[in-house]
């Protein structure tokens with residue numbers, strides 16, 4: 001039994017023992033299984049920030065930012081089952097790239113816990129306890145310590161990656177499902193992460209699915225399910241009425257996905273890659289905000305609530321704007337994002353290939369919102 005196997009087995013034991021306790025902790029999300037430092041198992045090999053910053057903006061969908069050394073470590077530590085032998089070429093690598101992304105893509109939490117620049121402290125405390133429990137020591141850990149300092153980028157990544165991996169007991173490939181990218185549920189083996197073909201496929205609409213931050217946000221979303229946070233049934237105001245695909249508030253999977261995508265924009269927007277190009281293009285930011293807007297607009301209606309359950313400022317924002325209104329210029333102003341300018345690079349200028357990707361087919365964004373996980 002090698003070291004990774006020992007770590008993995010310890011994690012499984014921890015999770016099976018800890019499951020009932022996790023349920024009992026309720027909505028705070030403050031169970032942070034940092035006893036096992038998965039992050040330390042894959043670093044620095046998975047850290048492309050300093051060695052080869054991510055540059056995935058190519059029309060070639062097979063291109064990946066997954067580093068071979070990182071792939072090897074991730075494959076040793078992640079509990080893939082035998083179904084992956086039948087997975088199509090490229091899918092597993094895109095999944096591994098998404099795990100690397102969670103581990104290494106720079107993060108910065110929004111100022112004052114705002115979502116879309118409004119609704120101060122809309123981001124639940126439980127999310128801060130996942131990303132930065134030491135920085136919020138009094139609230140997350142009951143205080144009594146020397147007092148935490150705000151986490152560094154590295155620590156935010158470490159905390160989130162450890163949170164994610166501590167919640168996955170098995171990863172299986174679903175060759176049949178075409179309606180969802182991923183799902184998480186209890187099984188005899190513990191929490192089972194299922195990945196289906198729409199998670200990544202060369203014949204799936206490139207402009208959306210090809211972006212690794214969207215796949216990474218899917219993993220973060222699914223991890224929240226393993227805190228025993230399942231979706232409620234959507235009412236008719238949602239885009240999936242009658243389906244178990246809505247949350248009653250921001251503390252659940254969709255809310256954590258929103259917090260993560262916000263943190264991706266905050267962390268990466270100021271950065272340039274090795275070629276001097278922005279790590280996040282304007283187009284990337286607009287896709288993130290489009291994804292977030294669709295989720296916030298349509299996935300917060302349940303039978304347990306009356307109307308969309310978001311802070312009033314957020315409800316007003318999404319009632320008054322179409323998702324397409326949130327362009328990069330808007331994000332920079334409203335979210336207080338920094339953009340690279342001192343380098344002389346024009347922020348978000350078209351990069352080779354990135355603007356050549358297929359135009360969105362009519363209704364494509366709606367279609368792909370329905371492909372998202374639930």
Ligand SMILES: [Zn+2]
Pocket residue numbers: 221222225231253373374
């Ligand atoms: Zn879900």
